[in-house]
Amino acid sequence: MIKTKARPDEVLFRGLTGAFAVLVIVGVGAIGFELFRQSQLSIKEFGWQFWQTDTWDPVAGQFGARPFIWGTLYSAILALIISSPVALGIAIFISELCPDWMRWPLVFLTELLAAIPSIVYGLWGIFVLVPVVRQLEVATPDWLRSVPLFSGPPLGVGMLSAALVLAIMVVPFSASVAREVLKAVPQAQREGAYALGATRWEAIRMALFYARTGIVGAIMLGFGRALGETMAVTMVIGNNPQISWSLYKPQYTMAAVIANEFTEATDDLHLHALIEIGLVLFIITLIVNVISRLFIWSMAAQRGPRAARPATLKAAA
Amino acid sequence: MTLSMRTMGALAVAAVAGATLTAQTVQINGAGATFPDPIYQKWFAEYNKMHPTVQINYQAIGSGGGIKQVSSRTVFFGATDGPMTPDQLQAAPSKILHFPTVLGGVVPIYSIPGVTAELNFTGPLLADIFLGKITKWNDPAIAKVNAGVTLPNTDIVVVHRSDGSGTTYIFMDFLAKVSAEWKSKVGVNTAVNWPTGVGGKGSDGVTGQVKQTPGALGYVELTYALANKISFGSVQNSAGKFVRASTETVTAAADAAAKQMPADFRVSITNPPGDSVYPVSSFTWLLLYEDAPDKNQARTMVEFMKWALTDGQKFAPQMGYAPLPKAVVDLEMKALDRIKIK
Numbered sequence: 001m002i003k004t005k006a007r008p009d010e011v012l013f014r015g016l017t018g019a020f021a022v023l024v025i026v027g028v029g030a031i032g033f034e035l036f037r038q039s040q041l042s043i044k045e046f047g048w049q050f051w052q053t054d055t056w057d058p059v060a061g062q063f064g065a066r067p068f069i070w071g072t073l074y075s076a077i078l079a080l081i082i083s084s085p086v087a088l089g090i091a092i093f094i095s096e097l098c099p100d101w102m103r104w105p106l107v108f109l110t111e112l113l114a115a116i117p118s119i120v121y122g123l124w125g126i127f128v129l130v131p132v133v134r135q136l137e138v139a140t141p142d143w144l145r146s147v148p149l150f151s152g153p154p155l156g157v158g159m160l161s162a163a164l165v166l167a168i169m170v171v172p173f174s175a176s177v178a179r180e181v182l183k184a185v186p187q188a189q190r191e192g193a194y195a196l197g198a199t200r201w202e203a204i205r206m207a208l209f210y211a212r213t214g215i216v217g218a219i220m221l222g223f224g225r226a227l228g229e230t231m232a233v234t235m236v237i238g239n240n241p242q243i244s245w246s247l248y249k250p251q252y253t254m255a256a257v258i259a260n261e262f263t264e265a266t267d268d269l270h271l272h273a274l275i276e277i278g279l280v281l282f283i284i285t286l287i288v289n290v291i292s293r294l295f296i297w298s299m300a301a302q303r304g305p306r307a308a309r310p311a312t313l314k315a316a317a
Numbered sequence: 318m319t320l321s322m323r324t325m326g327a328l329a330v331a332a333v334a335g336a337t338l339t340a341q342t343v344q345i346n347g348a349g350a351t352f353p354d355p356i357y358q359k360w361f362a363e364y365n366k367m368h369p370t371v372q373i374n375y376q377a378i379g380s381g382g383g384i385k386q387v388s389s390r391t392v393f394f395g396a397t398d399g400p401m402t403p404d405q406l407q408a409a410p411s412k413i414l415h416f417p418t419v420l421g422g423v424v425p426i427y428s429i430p431g432v433t434a435e436l437n438f439t440g441p442l443l444a445d446i447f448l449g450k451i452t453k454w455n456d457p458a459i460a461k462v463n464a465g466v467t468l469p470n471t472d473i474v475v476v477h478r479s480d481g482s483g484t485t486y487i488f489m490d491f492l493a494k495v496s497a498e499w500k501s502k503v504g505v506n507t508a509v510n511w512p513t514g515v516g517g518k519g520s521d522g523v524t525g526q527v528k529q530t531p532g533a534l535g536y537v538e539l540t541y542a543l544a545n546k547i548s549f550g551s552v553q554n555s556a557g558k559f560v561r562a563s564t565e566t567v568t569a570a571a572d573a574a575a576k577q578m579p580a581d582f583r584v585s586i587t588n589p590p591g592d593s594v595y596p597v598s599s600f601t602w603l604l605l606y607e608d609a610p611d612k613n614q615a616r617t618m619v620e621f622m623k624w625a626l627t628d629g630q631k632f633a634p635q636m637g638y639a640p641l642p643k644a645v646v647d648l649e650m651k652a653l654d655r656i657k658i659k
Contacts, residue, residue, distance in 0.1 A: 058481075059504030126525050134530075153472060155530060157515055239479035239516030250515045256479070260518065263379030264481025264507040266405065 032282060039276035041269050050276060056241050058261070063273035065280055067241035071251040072281065075159060075233065076226035078247075079166035084219050086167070087174035091218075094175075095182040096204050107179070114172035122235035125165045130156040130236055133164070137248050152248035155238060160247040162237035166229055170222035177221055181214030182207060213299045220292035227285055230255035254281040341370060343617045348376040349383020349396030352421055352483050352538060353601045356636050357396070360629050364621055371617055380483050381507065387413065387604050393614050395604035398483020399490075399507065400583035412607040414656070415582045416622060416649055417600035419630070420639035422539040422567040423488045424549035424597070426524065429454055430531045431469060436550040437462045437559045440495025440588065440596070443552070446473055446534060448498065449513030454532060462553070469532075476526045476535035479516025481507040487599040488536045491587040539567070540637030554596040555588050566595035567639035575644035582652070598639070608657045616658040623653060 036043075042050065046063060053064025094106055134156030144150050152158065185207045193203040208215065230253075238250020239260065254277050265271045347357075354377035361373040378386070380397035387395030388409045400415055425438055432454075442458055445451045451458055454468045478485045486507045493500040503509050517523040520541045527533040528547060539562045542549045551559040560566050573594050574586035588596045603622070609615040626649055630640040641649075 055510065057510035058508045059506045059510065062510075126522070126529075131529060153474065155474060155515055157526065234479065234518050235522060239518070240511070240514070252516075260480040260516070261508045262481075264381040264483075266381040266384055266402075266507070270508075 032279075035275055035279040035282055039272045039279050041272035042276040043272075045269065046273075050273075051280070054241070054243065056257070058265070058267065058270045061267070061269050063269070063276075065254070065277055067243050068252055068254040068257055068277060069280065069284065070243045071159075071237070071241070072227055072253040072255070072284070074251070075162045075166060075237065075253060076223055078159065078163035079170055079226045080219065080223055082163060082167035083170045083174060083222060087171045087218070087222065088178055088215065090171070090175040091178035091182055091215075092204060092208070094179050096207065107176075110172045110175050112172075113168070114176070118169065118229060118232040119235075121165055121169055122232035125161060125232060125236040129164060130161050133158075133161045140248075148245045149247055152244075152246045154248065155250060157236050157238040158246075158248050158250045159237065159244075162233050162251075162253075163247070165232050165236055166226045169229060169232065170226050173225055174218045174222040177218035178211075178215050181211045181218060184214070185210050213296045216292065216299065217296055220289070220296075223288060223292070224285060227288065228255055228281070230259045234259055254278075342372055343370060343613060344372045344374070345394070345614050345618060346374045346376075346392045347383075347394040347396060347603075348378050348386045348392045349604070350380040350398045350483055350601055351377040352398050353396060353419060353638070356419055356632060356638055359632050359636065360621075360625050363629070363632070364624060367624075371621065373618075373621065379481065380486075381481065383604070387606075390610075393609065393611070394618060396602065397604060398599065398601050399486040400585075400602060401604070414605050414607050414652065415602045416605060416626075416652070417571075417582055417641060417645060418603050418625060419633050419641065420567050420571050420598055420600055421484075421487070422562040422570075422595050422598045422639065423484055423491070423536050424539050424542050424562045425534060425536050425552065426527050426542050426547045426549045427534045428527055428529075428531065428548065429469065429471060432466065433548075434463070434466045435548065435561070436466065437553065438550045439553040440491065444492045444496030444499040447475055447477070447492065447512070447514070448496075448502065449475070462559070471532040474530050474533040475511075475514030476517055476523050476530070476533050477511055477514050478508075478520075478523055479518050482519075483507065483599075483601070484520065484536065484538055485509070487587065488597060490585050490599070491597045494585075494588045538637075539563075543637055552596055554592075554594050555590055556592045556594075558592055560593065560595045562595045562597070564634045564637070564639040566593060567598040568642050570594040570596065570598035571600065571639070571645055572642035575642055575648070578645065578648055580652075582649070605656060607655055612658055615656055619653050619656050619658055623650065626650065 042063060050063065050065050051069070052066060054066050055062045055064050056067070057063070090106075090110060094103055098106060134154055137154035137156065140150055140154070189210055190203050190207060193206045198206065233253055234256040237253060237256060239252050239256060240250040241252040241257070242249065244251065258274050258277055261270070262274055265274055354375065357375045361375060365372060375396070380399060383395035383397050384401055384405055386392045388405065390410065401413065406413060425443060427436065439462055442451070442462065445458065452473055454471045454473055459468060486505065489503070489505040489509060493505045503512065515526065517526040517535070520537045523535045523537050524541055524545045524547060527535040528545070549562065551561040553559050569591060570586050570589050573589040573591040574584060578584060582600070582602065584600070586598055586600065605618060606615075626641065626646050630646070633640040
């Protein structure tokens, strides 16, 4: 390699982009540090108890985050179970099966869903979805009501409404990323499949298999969004901190309790406990992202021997 | 997120305050309770029409935020629905005074299929319902005070505020006074550990939830109940009379309390004595420093307060607030002289 003096504009460009990248890391670190620093009172007072107890009593100064952690994870997972098949279906239809004239309007409309502010979803939830869900709950037969999943009074607001609103909010994110991923599957793969006599369904399955890491990534992106969603969930989940499998019972999420109580929290311990909830949410989001990253990497590694891996393996040997 | 917005807000306020020092106009910034926000905005706009050089800005960020911002002097005045605690007053950099501005009443709202009658509630009855001890509308305890009304065998769905709120504070303050069990089990705060029920976000959330849910019982400020045309019940006062909330009966509650008004106006007027008083009533307060660093702003604010407490009160009833009784206004006019304007 010939050594040349780097041009000043290149140095500047590299420095600038590098600075932006570092800024992100510094930003995340600063958020974590600040959350930790400002929740000191609560961390000192409760320690690990904060993660393990269920009482949230601002009057008595007793704070436990477990029902909120439960509500956040449960609602996000439910939303994912509902939204993933739909998002995947949309992505497959648009990228593989859709007639050309329909493609553009479909893409436009799914992406429009992502642009709607969450408060609008919340209002729609209160005035449209919640009454429908209540009808459904009222119509639930008694034998089904004895199942823990469907127990509880027919309030309309509750876990089911929250999960449905979240699912609708998550679909456009997962769908558009999954669509991009499927679009990136080389045409040669599909042509090869057809050449071997594959049916259309078999060719699509092959494309899905090829794109699976990206699809998992798309779903995890939706999960991250569902974990942090605040306003729409607050408006329909019923805001009652309890741990229950029931879809009908009102529950509570971490983001919702912060949004609800932060403005009027005058007591220092209360405020610190709320910030610690933010810290817990931050940590859980981090863990979820790390796990999904590891999952995607391990899937990419499985594909190894046939794909790009051999070169690096040889280099190592 | 809220935190960073707050910091940004504080910075913006500081920047604006700095910029206006050179200008002719007097610009004053305040922040606090959301409940009195509509009438404060009205007052500041009306006052600005009469005194174009005076510009008062108010941000409705919540009572807690108002107390915090005025204590850290990022705003000139604060506003709150619950008086500052002795601890909070102690923590402030110098003496803060409370000034009641208007009054609000909190009413029990409900929707029961097939019931159009106006219901009666006693304090202990409301406490027992919100404690989850009375769960059906046809409970004998409810029937006893509502003779002649046929109540269905429907579950009571308790709806409360999920967000910290001055409305909650007033309602809790009343329940704690009339029910020893409420006082010991739940207590009084802007947000509490609810024994039962679902939480609606904001007064609109509670109103919407009550309207939609058959058998629901919630509580909102009188203003919201009137604006949303939702049924609300009468509440029994300490004289044993069932009184329906109105701007007159809420003002009467303040009048009753004026006789024992403490010098700093930090007083709860829930469940006061008197035949015609509505018992779930409260002041909302403006917070001012006795000795503010900027005497120009202090002088302007005192002038404004004198107007708001007299002529300004006429805007209250039409906006759903109860005006202050004359006895309280007289006391406040004297107290305003304590503020150092030179």
